[in-house]
Amino acid sequence: MPARRTLARSLRKDWVLYFMLLPGVIAILLFNYGPMFGLSVAFLNYNPILGIAKSKFVGFKYFADAIGDSAFRQALVNTVVIKVGQTLVTFPCSIILALLLNEARPWYKKTVQTSTILPFFLSWIAIAAMFSDLLSPTSGVVNEVLMKGFGMQKPIAFLSSNDWFRWVIIFQDTWKMAGYFALIYLSAIAGIDPAIYEAATLDGCGRWRKIWYVTLAGIRTTIATMLVLLMGYLIIGPFEQVFAQYNSAVYNTGDVIETFAFRLGLTSQKYGFATAIGLMQGIVACVIVLVTNFFVKRSESSVSVF
Amino acid sequence: MQDKMVLPSKPTKIAYRPYFRHFSMGGVVINALLGVVLVLTAYPFLYALFLSVMPYNKFVSSSLHFLPNGFTLTYFAQILQNAKLPKAFLMSLIRVATGTTLNVTCTLLAAFAASRAHLRGRRFLGILFIIPMFFGAGLIPYYLTIRAYGLINNFWVLILPGLVSPMWFFVARAALVDYPQDIIEATFIDGAGYFRIFWQIVWPTNLPIIATLAMMYGIGHWNEYFWTRILVNQNLWTAPVFLYSMLNETEMVRNLGLNIQMAPESFTAAVACSLIIPVLLIYPFVQKFVIKGLVLGAVKG
Numbered sequence: 165m166p167a168r169r170t171l172a173r174s175l176r177k178d179w180v181l182y183f184m185l186l187p188g189v190i191a192i193l194l195f196n197y198g199p200m201f202g203l204s205v206a207f208l209n210y211n212p213i214l215g216i217a218k219s220k221f222v223g224f225k226y227f228a229d230a231i232g233d234s235a236f237r238q239a240l241v242n243t244v245v246i247k248v249g250q251t252l253v254t255f256p257c258s259i260i261l262a263l264l265l266n267e268a269r270p271w272y273k274k275t276v277q278t279s280t281i282l283p284f285f286l287s288w289i290a291i292a293a294m295f296s297d298l299l300s301p302t303s304g305v306v307n308e309v310l311m312k313g314f315g316m317q318k319p320i321a322f323l324s325s326n327d328w329f330r331w332v333i334i335f336q337d338t339w340k341m342a343g344y345f346a347l348i349y350l351s352a353i354a355g356i357d358p359a360i361y362e363a364a365t366l367d368g369c370g371r372w373r374k375i376w377y378v379t380l381a382g383i384r385t386t387i388a389t390m391l392v393l394l395m396g397y398l399i400i401g402p403f404e405q406v407f408a409q410y411n412s413a414v415y416n417t418g419d420v421i422e423t424f425a426f427r428l429g430l431t432s433q434k435y436g437f438a439t440a441i442g443l444m445q446g447i448v449a450c451v452i453v454l455v456t457n458f459f460v461k462r463s464e465s466s467v468s469v470f
Numbered sequence: 471m472q473d474k475m476v477l478p479s480k481p482t483k484i485a486y487r488p489y490f491r492h493f494s495m496g497g498v499v500i501n502a503l504l505g506v507v508l509v510l511t512a513y514p515f516l517y518a519l520f521l522s523v524m525p526y527n528k529f530v531s532s533s534l535h536f537l538p539n540g541f542t543l544t545y546f547a548q549i550l551q552n553a554k555l556p557k558a559f560l561m562s563l564i565r566v567a568t569g570t571t572l573n574v575t576c577t578l579l580a581a582f583a584a585s586r587a588h589l590r591g592r593r594f595l596g597i598l599f600i601i602p603m604f605f606g607a608g609l610i611p612y613y614l615t616i617r618a619y620g621l622i623n624n625f626w627v628l629i630l631p632g633l634v635s636p637m638w639f640f641v642a643r644a645a646l647v648d649y650p651q652d653i654i655e656a657t658f659i660d661g662a663g664y665f666r667i668f669w670q671i672v673w674p675t676n677l678p679i680i681a682t683l684a685m686m687y688g689i690g691h692w693n694e695y696f697w698t699r700i701l702v703n704q705n706l707w708t709a710p711v712f713l714y715s716m717l718n719e720t721e722m723v724r725n726l727g728l729n730i731q732m733a734p735e736s737f738t739a740a741v742a743c744s745l746i747i748p749v750l751l752i753y754p755f756v757q758k759f760v761i762k763g764l765v766l767g768a769v770k771g
Contacts, residue, residue, distance in 0.1 A: 174590040180664040181583040188580035188634035195631035196602035202611025279512045287693030289714045293742035305536045351765040429610035442608025450605045
């Protein structure tokens with residue numbers, strides 16, 4: 165076989181393989197790359213009737229508008245606060261959960277694992293419906309426990325209070341995702357050589373030391389990889405989660421960039437403004453991933469995500 | 471399955487046992503913590519179930535609602551009585567069946583082709599599929615593009631955009647690269663075409679990855695809410711979208727002061743249960759495969 169064949173020849177020889185790729189590639193081009201042309205709307209005074217070609221070019225007007233818009237800046241702050249909060253809580257919780265599960269008896273481990281991973285498979289609207297009951301100020305179990313059990317005087321309206329909404333969103337993320345992340349850490353733990361545990365035992369390590377020096381040390385690569393993946397989403401808000409649960413009472417603390425762009429674009433028809441916001445978000449998110457990945461790559465070559 | 475991976479296999483005598491055989495303080499702490507986790511994750515489901523079958527008079531008369539109290543199917547009956555719901559369930563079924571079949575077939579076909587080592591343009595394909603994982607155009611351009619394609623209110627807008635998910639494409643490709651290549655090469659030399667190799671060899675011998683893809687795509691179609699709500703009219707709504715919209719309607723009814731014989735909390739709980747139960751029903755059957763696949767997806771994706 166020649167080292168490099170011409171394109172025409174490989175097309176002729178492998179046309180069946182290219183044919184197999186066709187549906188997927190066309191779908192990706194149409195629905196993932198197609199909308200990237202729509203990004204031009206960010207620079208246009210877009211009029212749906214005139215279309216992209218005939219709408220007036222306005223340059224970076226909407227970007228400047230967005231940066232000067234206080235509601236946008238609030239949404240940006242909310243996104244970062246919520247995402248950092250979610251990462252700070254969910255990330256360690258899932259590692260601890262994996263370590264605990266690893267120490268449990270098989271049947272107990274299996275039970276807890278099934279229960280913790282189930283929320284991962286549910287849609288945010290199902291979770292939103294459940295939590296609206298759990299957190300209801302009139303009959304929700306959380307308020308009942310707080311009032312009857314801990315003597316709290318007034319019920320808390322968790323989902324319509326600016327003091328509480330972010331906390332709900334943060335801990336709900338832990339509730340939904342920790343079991344899934346723990347599963348990944350557990351599979352990494354399973355790859356640790358049992359001989360290391362044996363050696364640690366002979367050296368007089370107790371259970372806690374083994375957890376710290378063997379188990380945790382053994383999965384540090386996986387932990388670093390997960391951290392890089394999570395970094396990439398630091399600025400991409402938990403859109404569906406917030407969309408399913410927020411209301412105008414908590415716009416101040418709960419409105420994230422995407423919900424803001426959604427209202428602006430699809431409710432108020434400010435297409436250009438909304439697209440400019442989305443574009444800035446996409447670029448920043450992409451830069452964060454590339455930068456994080458670059459630094460991780462330099463420090464530990466096996467960790468980098470791609 | 472996970473247990474077997476974690477525990478050393480029986481015949482080898484290894485000093486370290488990941489769990490305690492004797493009583494100790496550490497064991498108590500660990501088991502107690504896991505007990506708390508179990509309650510925190512499982513109780514919300516039980517609570518929704520209790521509320522959804524709690525009769526209205528019991529709901530109103532008691533001041534605590536965290537335990538089961540009476541039994542009624544009124545709320546589920548009320549949901550099921552809705553004349554449009556059977557159609558929504560039919561839509562869900564059609565969408566999950568059509569979508570999942572096409573998703574799995576196209577993903578695996580693309581992954582198989584991309585896993586052939588000699589294929590020209592493999593690198594380009596990798597780049598083509600990886601960029602959407604890190605950069606998306608955003609909501610508005612997507613919406614405008616769909617509108618420009620004339621797909622608003624079209625059934626296929628629910629199926630085609632996610633036809634091949636880049637993440638599952640990479641997972642499937644990784645699995646097929648690891649697949650013994652000699653079998654494929656040998657069959658090819660024997661004169662079988664790639665399609666025949668795909669259907670008769672690759673497909674039947676990769677059922678675990680197919681099950682994972684089917685479960686993840688299927689759950690995705692069942693759970694998808696936002697774009698269904700935005701892009702298509704009520705006739706094409708799937709059951710979850712329709713059920714969720716019923717919540718807003720009952721909210722309106724409640725605000726009007728009508729229909730006092732029902733507790734909205736219970737109705738919400740019944741809706742939540744209707745959304746969760748279908749997932750619960752299929753989950754045990756595919757759990758084994760899916761846990762493997764999720765780990766694979768996270769490691770290689």
